[in-house]
Amino acid sequence: MERKRITLVSIGSRGDVQPFCVLGRALADRGYKVAIATEKRLENLVVNEFRLPYRYIAGDTNGILLEPTYQKQLTTRSTRTLLKLGKQWKAKFNIDEILASYVIALEESDIIVSSSACLSETYAIAEQLNAAWIPFILTPMQPTKEFPLWMMGNITLGFKCLNLWSYNFFFKQMWKNERKYINQWRQQVLKLPQMKSSLGTIDFVNANERIPILIGSSKLFCGNKRSVPGDYDRNKVHLFGPVFASPSLLPEEVALFITGARTVSMPIVYIGFGNMPTDKPLELLKMALDVCTLAYCRAIVVAAWPELGSHEAISLLNNNAESLIVVDNVSHTTLFPKVDCILHHCGIGTCNTALLSGIPQIPCPARFDQPGNAKVLVNLGVAFRARPFQSLTAKQIAADVDNILVNTKDIQNRAKEVATLLRQECTGALDEYCDVISDAFPLREHTYVEEED
Known part of the structure; x- marks a missing residue:
């Protein structure tokens, strides 16, 4: 047959x-x-x-997130506005x-x-x-x-x-x-x-x-x-239950960065901006560096903004290579269990993988279902609060990182408990x-x- x-x-x-x-x-x-x-x-x-x-x-549904002329408008949390922008983008094809x-x-x-x-x-x-x-x-x-x-x-x-x-x-x-x-x-x-x-x-x-x-x-x-x-x-x-990709090898530069941080007992924060729309990507990069300073940690940033290939961005990264690394893509299944804190935009797939890792989170929702997903994470006790992407500051993130690292409200154990529940559900x-x-x-x-x- x-x-x-x-x-x-x-x-x-x-x-x-x-x-x-x-x-x-x-x-x-x-x-x-x-x-x-x-x-x-x-x-x-x-x-x-x-x-x-x-x-x-x-077509290119997701291309709107990388289009500079749409970046500022896309930072709105108005669903009506986002649907209107999506319709305008679709009309280009x-x-x-x-x-x-x-x-x-x-x-x-x-x-x-x-x-x-x-x-x-x-x-x-x-x-x-x-x-x-x-x-x-x-x-x-x-x-x-x-x-x-x-x-x-x-x-x-x-x-x-x-x-x-x-x-x-x-x-x-x-x-x-x-x-x-x-x-x-x-x-x-x-x-x-x-x-x-x-x-x-x-x-x-x-x-x-x-x-x-x-x-x-x-x-x-x-x-x-x-x-x-x-x-x-x-x-x-x-x-x-959700389905997950099998773990895959981390890029060599990421693996070396993790080894270097652990060698000197430095905590690592994952910062997942991905394709989150912004008209000021360099400011977000500088904010990530400020978090490293304020929380005395190192950071792995995942972002795909074209501006990160600029001379200014490359110079900034080269001068701070020990504190921060930026990649455009990485296996969440492999990476998340290796960090101490996960900051992300609350897409449903990232939420699921972060929950499965058993690592505390800092939800930074921007649009669509993300605010609702962030609320779930807070109610589950794996995050202290949602930090809306549009008003995010280094001081806020650093405060949450500090509380996670000292295990305020026993958040580390709570994250592990939820991970066990999810693992049982999706087996x-x-x-x-x-x-x-x-x-x-x-x-x-x-x-x-x-x-x-």
Whole structure:
């Protein structure tokens, strides 16, 4: 029997795509024909780090974070503004070319696994191919009465009806933004009927019993109860915990930096700026150096700003090589257990890996789900408080580092306890997700929801 062809599709940042590569690698090791479809920026991750075939998706979702003209605007915490900026950025690309790239990338797929960022595109192609289709969502976004969608936590006031409404409102807005071009493409190119539901693809996901929903998140992020919501259909919604990349070797310069710090008994702080938007990257670099001075520590900074290649930045780093090192990418799974404190932007993937490491954290959220994730870390007791990225200072960070190093509120042991809980939760998760994917049925007959706006 011919092996099933499985294509996993995700666009966005490394954190958005890497869990799909982890899944893809595990499925390939089971003998399936696996490919990862994503944007050109992540081809190296797919091919060289995970040794998987790459399929091209046009566009550059994450490029906006590195575009200087957008940097200052992106520092806002207004979700409405961020969605507007995202729409403006997307308009720079040819939507017909993007949609055509999905068709090519997914041709001949027997099973399609999709991220939340491209549900409508991948579902439509699965319909046309009569392939199995499975959404793999990295945060708890399945509607529930138990807790609201992350962006509306301050609006629902804990009322169950408003919690459920928050998801429907979000999905309606997302479908409103894409409805016109998706329906036109479905009808004219794919020869499929238009979707008339006010919620778009989400309605079809919930109506079709053949579609399992995978949520690659920890129960720790499922509201105050920290448990799988009771109103999730356990036969359809599968939340087994996050998946993690296997540890890989650290760059030689990072390994030497750690050895040098430990030789003289200096604590090490990880500072993960990544692609966090800023119009003043050199000031953040100087702030990291100030933290080293104030907290008497050394720092490993992960950042990918183009300005760090400037003469001024290189000179600054050369003059402070003993205190600080900057790299654009590193294995969190390998590095985090080797440091004493983790400062990061609270992307869900980084949160999970930091929790698994058992190391205390300093959450510095900037946008989207990050403030909500930071609140979870504080409530779990692995962080003292959230430090919003927009108002971050060296004095604040140094104070938190000092408190972590002297084990205020027994934070070091609390971080280890939470790590044990997470490790227990996600043991076997990767195999369980792979089982659901490999057993998925083709869409076949579809239940069309005819609800009008």
